[in-house]
Amino acid sequence: MSGHLLWIFLGAMVVNNFTLSYFLGLCPFFGVSGRLDTAFRLGLANIFVLVITSACAWALDRFILPYAPYLKLISFILVIASVVQFVEMAIKKLSPALFRALGIFLPLITTNCAILGLALFQTNRGYGFLEGIVFAIGAGAGLTLALVLMAGIRVEVELSDVPAAARGTAIQLLIAGILSLAFMGFAGLLGAG
Amino acid sequence: MKARELSVREELLKGLWRENPVLVQVLGMCPSLAVTNTAPNALAMGVATFFVLVGSSFLVSSLRKVIPKPVRISTYIVIIATFVTIADLVLQAFVPGIHKELGAFISLIVVNCVILGRQEAFASRHGIRLAVADAVGMGAGFTFALFLLGATREILGNGTLFGVSLFGPNFEPWVVMILPPGGFLMLGAILLVFGAWKARAAARAKAAAVEPLRKAAA
Amino acid sequence: MSDLASREHEPDSLILRAAPYVSRSLTTPRLMTEVLIALVPVVAAAVVFFGPSALLVLAASTLGSVLAEWAFGGRRGFVAAFRDGSAPLTGLLLGLTLPPAIPLWMAVLGGAVAIALGKTVFGGLGQNVFNPALVGRAFLQAAFPTVLTTWSPPAGEAAPWLAWRATNFAFPFLSRAGVDSVTAATPLSLAKFQGVTTAVPSLLSGHTAGSLGETSAGLLLLLGIVMAVRRLFDWRIPLAILLAVAAFGGLLHVLLPARCPSTLFLLFSGGLLLGAVFMATDPVTSPVTPRGAWVFGAGIGVLVVLIRLFGGLPEGVMYAILLMNAMVPHVDRWTQPRPFGRGRAA
Amino acid sequence: MKTFQHGVHPAEHKDATADSPTRRLPFVSHYVLPLAQHGGRPSKAIVTAGVRVERGDPVAEPDGFVSTTLCAPVAGTVTAVERRRHPSGALVDAIEIAADPWSPQRLPSRDPLDWAAMPLEEFVAQVQRAGIVGLGGAAFPSHVKYKVPEGRRLERLAVNGCECEPYLTCDHRLMVERPEAVVRGAMILGAKLGVREIVVGVEANKPDGIAALERAAKEAAGSTDGPTVDVVPLDVKYPQGAEKMLIRALWREEVPAGKLPLDLGVLVNNVQTMAALADWFDRGVPLIERWLTVSGPGVREPANLVVPIGTSVRDILHHCGGLLPEAREVVLGGPMMGQPLATLDVPVLKGTSGILAFTEARAARPTEYACLKCGRCLEACSNFLNPSRLARLARAGRFDDMDRAFAMDCMECGACSWSCPSNIPIVQLIRVAKSEIRKHGKGTK
Amino acid sequence: MSTGSSVIVPGPTREPGSLKLVATLVVAGVLSGAGLVATYDATLPIVQANQARALREAVFLVVPGSTKLEPFAWQGDRLVAAAEPGTNASGAPPAEVFAARDDAGTLLGYAIPAEGAGFQDTIRLLVGYEPAGRRIVGVKVLESRETPGLGDKIAKDAQFAANFEALAIDPEVVLVKRGEKTAPNQVDAITGATISSRAVVKVLDAVARTWASRLESAS
């Protein structure tokens, strides 16, 4: 069982990294500033929201959707956004320090595709509650890893004389492509090999 | 609003090329990359997005006087999600094969930045005619870009276009192109070519501007 | 006085140049040339073990790199392609990581991708984040996975040493239809998929299947020592890699003897030594700080062991180096030395 | 053997002059004394054209505390007080003296001063009166260093005999030929300031200098009531002579960034400065001449010379057989930190330690390649900076980031540039950036 | 670029007109709900028919000769009738295994969905199992993201598929190099895709271990 959970975790984090293999959360990935701490905190905020999302999606899938399957998308979006906002307010009250560290990112990510993608993948795959949480943490760790790597590389690239034609998004896409090639090395990790 | 008359024709064309949502604005990356490994998938995704975009823009524009500001985004999302669900169900019913290939990414149209962006930036501020023209232009531009991406990836990655073999059985496909890295690399390459082309055009324009001065000096 | 004055020479104008006025004799082209020279024995070994067609593959990948540098290198392209020596070095190193039977057109393509995607889009020499040769190889491996995981036995085993490999001559962009060549498993895939470990002496000598330049561990080890002594690279990196593989692999060998082959096998098989000596040490894509070199090397070592023993692929050196390349900006930042006269508190 | 961390070891090129005894340069016809000879404010001229001066007479007086006296290097007539070319290329106020061809040009002399009896204030004034500045290169007025602020104490005197730059051997020859003057000056200064330790740091490539100093130190032991002089051999490495590195080498202590050696209770002075102190207090000779090395592949007859301050570079080179036809570049100072000359018609200053001429082969601007991030510069930098990153930031104009990366700590020693296989002018880039940072009133402390 | 930067979630607000806000949302919700339900109802039969057809085809493929299927679930220690896939009739548990019969109603075997970790991602299979012969009689790959040209041969390679026409499950299902199959419980690997082949074998073996005894007791 714990092997299975480890596989879910590593699968979402590196083997099928949410960003580099599933193309989720690309907007923050390409938009992230070159600052390491921002990237890292954005990643943490993502993990946080993903875990909440996973729990919400599990509950909705379990208790509501059997009766109204056509509400899947709408309910996911609205419920996740509201719960995150609610949690955000709670954190603000309970731990202003944590809020300062993560808070500013929360509204930014509540409706990005990684969040919705997690909810959809998790229900499509029929993960249970615990599996869902592990999946969320793995996916968030993968997003964080990708964000942090990209942030570091961007700082370097800013100091380089990238040809004019490649500047901007093109070079970032190509870097993401190379990173994605490199992540192929994790294929089959803990799997059937 | 009356200061500069917006023409339907212009709105239609701008999304297709000058302000192409993928190639110029670089929006909606997640769906563009995830499902463009073949031309049919790309086209299906493009058409679904087109449908959602046009439908939402139509509704949002017609209801723009009624929807109060504070809840407008939530309302847009409800509207968009409705159209996406409809698109999802329809695809599932009529092209189950493609629906299976696209998987969760159809649902992810909901969060496609292009769609909400158009509602907020355009449909909520303009009349139905212009809003629909804008949506059609943007949707067509999005579909075009996705198709470009899907077609190049399928041709290189599989040696086929819409499943039709182009180079004969001995072609050695570049599998990478239909794998995830291929999505990043191909879009990167397309943007690079665009960038080089734009840089060349800019340089030529500058040269043209300087030419008379040079002649005068000589 | 005047006769003395006429003996004197007075330059028409003096050159104004900032200090320092002395420099070490080592220059970048010379560094590249020395590494190229160090590769001569590796190329020779490739020819010995895989026959003269090895030379064709190496020439093809080098050609691809040089042409791409010339075409895409912008204003500096010509200089870069023909003077500083880094483009041919990239092409040659790429060639040494390819399977002997690869179609030549793929080798040319790989060399070109290595330079175009791995180097010039980043702004050229010195500015790339990832090891260009390995970017080229990773691209080829993802594009043509079957070809890149199909190995030939050493020359002379299945066919005469002098024979050409038909697969090398596939027509550009086409596969080698109809040619059914003899294949062999590398020591690592034998170990992974059949549980057979190759004996250390054959690993050291190099008479096994594998990439053109990777098979002879003994030779690579020797060259590594020579290059370290000549200060061509930061000796900490290969040392850290080997230590990490030995330590982590050794630990796993003790804990899970069924799954993990012996440490010596891990050290001398696959591309580990080629990667550790010639690729992880690429100055451009490795950390600048001395402590960073240790971290970088250790990271590569651990990843190699993880991928080899727990991943799907038999070999992970290329991926380990590329992944750690991506970490280099952070490693450099974490290991930034403490400036003189600034205590830890500062 | 003691040394500091990092640093480089360029080829020494000292053989040409290390063993040749120092000669005295014959007098020439004219001497030019720029008033800006030292750190701090330029001196003020107290003579006008036509005035007759004797050798050693003051011709300019200090303009404020961080300034010093300037004395006539020869007997003769002031021919002009006007703007002349400074080695830096700028036009500056200068006094020109035509040597009196009939004068015997005797060195001034008087009885020794009773320095031990005079109050520190007066001692400091005497040093200023003698025009003594740091002869290790920076030419910072020495008396300023000796006037210790209220509440501070100097406890250790480090005499700098490293001479770590290639080619230069004048300090070396001074230690071999006049070790007693170096020891005497150090003992006077040490006793006067009440330090508890006097150490001469000498790089181990000067064994004869070390031996001579040790002998002189033994002979002079007990001649003052201060401590005796210890001679400490150091590993051969550039920039050992930089004062913070010398302190690190001798005592394994780091002067905090942005602070002075004074903060550790240390005073660093060059060996020639010590000899100059001895000459003044024992014999009444102010600082009117200095020892320097003429060398480099472009010079016909390399030599160590004692030259009057103000002698023109042309005259000195002429005395050394002139430049070779291949010579293309003439530098004042050492090859690592020296300053290029646009013309030979500039005078030698108090701080000039060498005149080096380089030939075409060496002078051609080396092709620059991209930074390989090979890390050689990092391992060269004894300040533990990241020169490669600083250079790249400088190229990108990111001066704020450079400030944050401690660019202001750079002492511009040039070790990084020397070590760079890509010939990147790292130290030049940093120097420009530093002035840019200063302009904006920033600078990490 | 992210879409959600200004999402305003419905909630109590003290501003005047809050009634209107809530009303708008309610109206939007109702309209959207109506649209959805209408589409859902219109497409549901087609979607279900598609799904049922796909399932039937798969089952009939992996259990050759079968023409009818019957869903079951394993509860306690016996097979119980399960919901027809595609419908969600309340009460019945979701189907875990399908009994496959021929026109005459004779039980030919079972089709069992199963999954496991492949080279790239999870591989989902439908396994045809014949309890009488204690052997696997067919395998269909329902879903895999294995590498095109390599791992995806598990779904396309006829020679590989031939392994499963009659694969004994005793003592265990094992993988051997291509061309080395000598015993009925061995599977010839796909050259160049050993890992994917092994993943399939692992899944098959796991299916055999869990289901063989269950189905034996059931039939």
Ligand SMILES: Cc1cc2nc3c(=O)[nH]c(=O)nc-3n(C[C@H](O)[C@H](O)[C@H](O)COP(=O)(O)O)c2cc1C
């Ligand atoms: C503004 C200023 C004030 C200084 N004050 C002192 C001082 O009080 N005591 C001292 O020992 N050195 C003092 N110095 C001199 C420096 O410590 C140092 O010796 C001088 O800058 C030359 O060093 P360098 O040749 O290593 O660059 C001062 C320097 C400057 C620029």
Ligand SMILES: Cc1cc2nc3c(=O)[nH]c(=O)nc-3n(C[C@H](O)[C@H](O)[C@H](O)COP(=O)(O)O)c2cc1C
């Ligand atoms: C890079 C560098 C190298 C130096 N090397 C020497 C040296 O070898 N000998 C020396 O006397 N001063 C050297 N200096 C100057 C010393 O830092 C210091 O200013 C001097 O020793 C103080 O003595 P002074 O005031 O008598 O000149 C060097 C300075 C720098 C920045």
Ligand SMILES: Cc1cc2nc3c(=O)[nH]c(=O)nc-3n(C[C@H](O)[C@H](O)[C@H](O)COP(=O)(O)O)c2cc1C
């Ligand atoms: C890009 C790439 C994709 C691969 N995809 C698969 C795959 O889908 N399935 C698989 O079993 N092996 C895959 N491999 C693994 C290798 O082909 C591996 O060497 C092979 O499984 C070993 O089998 P062999 O012993 O028959 O050569 C892939 C390798 C690479 C480089």
Ligand SMILES: Cc1cc2nc3c(=O)[nH]c(=O)nc-3n(C[C@H](O)[C@H](O)[C@H](O)CO)c2cc1C
């Ligand atoms: C010791 C050493 C190792 C090198 N290794 C590589 C390598 O593995 N791959 C490569 O493309 N270039 C290598 N180079 C060449 C050069 O650094 C490389 O082309 C740059 O990465 C291009 O910017 C190496 C150079 C040196 C000096």
Ligand code: SF4
């Ligand atoms: S002047 Fe130059 S050589 Fe002489 S001691 Fe100073 S740094 Fe060393």
Ligand code: SF4
């Ligand atoms: S060269 Fe001229 S100036 Fe020099 S010593 Fe000889 S005669 Fe005098």
Ligand code: SF4
């Ligand atoms: S020595 Fe030169 S090439 Fe090497 S890292 Fe420093 S600046 Fe770059």
Ligand code: SF4
């Ligand atoms: S010049 Fe500055 S950066 Fe370069 S080595 Fe010297 S102190 Fe370090």
Ligand code: FES
């Ligand atoms: S489209 Fe994916 S985060 Fe915006």
